[in-house]
Amino acid sequence: MRLGGRLQAAIEVLSEIDTRHRPVPEALKDWGLSHRFAGSGDRGAISNLVHDALRMKLSHGFIMDGDQPADLAIATLLRQWDLTPEALAASLDGDRFAPEIPSVEHLDACLARDLSAAPAHVQADIPEWLAASFENAFGEDWIAEAQALTARPPLDLRANTLCTSREQVLEAFADQGAIPTRLAPHGVRIESGKGPERQIAATSEVSFARGWFEIQDEGSQLAAALVGAEPGEDILDYCAGGGGKSLAFAAAMQNQGQINAYDADRRRLAPIVERMRRAGAEIIQIRERPSNLAGLELQMDRVLIDAPCTGTGTWRRRPDAKWRISDKNIADRMADQDKVLDAAAVYVRPGGELAYVTCSLLPEENTDRVKAFLQRHPEFETISLKQRWGSVAADPDAPVPYADQNLGLLLSPRRTGTDGFYFAGFRRKI
Numbered sequence: 242m243r244l245g246g247r248l249q250a251a252i253e254v255l256s257e258i259d260t261r262h263r264p265v266p267e268a269l270k271d272w273g274l275s276h277r278f279a280g281s282g283d284r285g286a287i288s289n290l291v292h293d294a295l296r297m298k299l300s301h302g303f304i305m306d307g308d309q310p311a312d313l314a315i316a317t318l319l320r321q322w323d324l325t326p327e328a329l330a331a332s333l334d335g336d337r338f339a340p341e342i343p344s345v346e347h348l349d350a351c352l353a354r355d356l357s358a359a360p361a362h363v364q365a366d367i368p369e370w371l372a373a374s375f376e377n378a379f380g381e382d383w384i385a386e387a388q389a390l391t392a393r394p395p396l397d398l399r400a401n402t403l404c405t406s407r408e409q410v411l412e413a414f415a416d417q418g419a420i421p422t423r424l425a426p427h428g429v430r431i432e433s434g435k436g437p438e439r440q441i442a443a444t445s446e447v448s449f450a451r452g453w454f455e456i457q458d459e460g461s462q463l464a465a466a467l468v469g470a471e472p473g474e475d476i477l478d479y480c481a482g483g484g485g486k487s488l489a490f491a492a493a494m495q496n497q498g499q500i501n502a503y504d505a506d507r508r509r510l511a512p513i514v515e516r517m518r519r520a521g522a523e524i525i526q527i528r529e530r531p532s533n534l535a536g537l538e539l540q541m542d543r544v545l546i547d548a549p550c551t552g553t554g555t556w557r558r559r560p561d562a563k564w565r566i567s568d569k570n571i572a573d574r575m576a577d578q579d580k581v582l583d584a585a586a587v588y589v590r591p592g593g594e595l596a597y598v599t600c601s602l603l604p605e606e607n608t609d610r611v612k613a614f615l616q617r618h619p620e621f622e623t624i625s626l627k628q629r630w631g632s633v634a635a636d637p638d639a640p641v642p643y644a645d646q647n648l649g650l651l652l653s654p655r656r657t658g659t660d661g662f663y664f665a666g667f668r669r670k671i
């Protein structure tokens with residue numbers, strides 16, 4: 242397919258998402274099923290166009306003075322794929338599958354519009370009602386922080402030190418330009434491609450089948466490292482999901498000690514079985530049911546709560562989530578977070594630690610929850626995060642996360658080059 246056909250396809254998929262509220266992966270899949278002639282390069286390019294358009298939906302709408310799917314897709318090519326209006330018009334010329342586009346003069350005039358005249362949330366490309374939360378989280382940097390969430394994310398891998406080294410993983414992906422992550426000591430980064438370029442399918446590699454790495458954002462790797470798991474300890478991963486953090490603990494603990502992996506939804510735990518086998522992680526005990534946790538009360542050296550959250554820190558990966566989030570979502574997640582904090586805290590031994598992690602940037606889910614927890618649980622105190630960060634970050638000169646009076650660390654794409662993650666740590670006094 243030429244650019245015109247890809248542009249037309251992206252417009253159709255964006256319309257489907259907009260009018261029928263379809264999830265992006267489903268809308269893209271359906272388009273692929275009804276256009277079987279499209280090759281994998283075409284599908285990748287169309288997917289990139291759709292995701293990029295959603296990342297900057299509001300500012301594209303402002304610049305184009307219209308937010309129809311065609312406006313968004315055309316603006317994506319001009320503002321994110323760096324095509325000039327002339328180059329775009331030339332590449333669509335004579336392409337019978339291409340949509341009609343405005344004249345070069347009109348597009349030049351659109352690009353000349355001054356985005357700084359737009360309302361702040363439009364410049365930031367976030368829903369208006371969330372602006373106050375972003376400002377609370379980041380102060381005067383909030384627009385720049387929100388704008389950094391509109392970029393394509395890199396692909397981050399965590400080298401599994403149970404069976405290989407970061408150097409070997411770097412070598413395996415040397416052709417793709419892999420580099421060491423700046424902060425996470427075992428991370429490997431492959432930067433995102435530009436325009437139609439697709440991200441590599443790292444999980445199709447032999448090195449993946451051999452257990453050399455897991456796909457894990459650098460922010461998630463850092464959150465796991467901040468927990469501070471050491472060989473020989475007893476750990477509870479209370480919201481273990483597919484086990485991303487449990488696997489990181491097993492490597493940090495050199496397969497010595499015990500990790501109890503629990504999740505309220507036991508179907509989410511199922512992938513751990515295969516992942517443990519592949520990674521050679523031998524110390525993970527899967528706890529499928531609440532009753533399997535009996536007897537662990539006051540016994541754990543460390544408990545991690547990787548809490549259910551709105552995922553605002555991962556908007557680079559799921560840009561449609563940015564336009565779906567509601568007040569009710571946030572309120573529901575806050576209630577879940579208080580519930581898991583109370584439920585998981587009972588397993589921490591005196592002197593042991595409780596870690597609270599979200600992949601959200603909203604203070605409502607982060608510092609507010611921590612303050613409320615400390616009020617309900619005077620038997621816990623916060624731990625010094627400055628020291629902990631120093632022991633985790635590979636590069637002491639690298640940017641540090643936001644820290645609010647020792648009430649947690651906040652990582653973000655702009656500040657730390659990671660997904661947005663929040664980490665807070667507590668110690669049980671008695």
Ligand SMILES: C[S@@+](CC[C@H](N)C(=O)[O-])C[C@H]1O[C@@H](n2cnc3c(N)ncnc32)[C@H](O)[C@@H]1O
Binds near residue numbers: 486504505
């Ligand atoms: C952010 S995800 C966990 C991701 C996982 N730790 C990882 O690193 O791959 C949050 C998890 O919390 C679980 N969850 C939600 N409510 C819970 C509860 N009350 N008790 C335990 N787990 C809960 C969800 O099923 C979900 O798997």
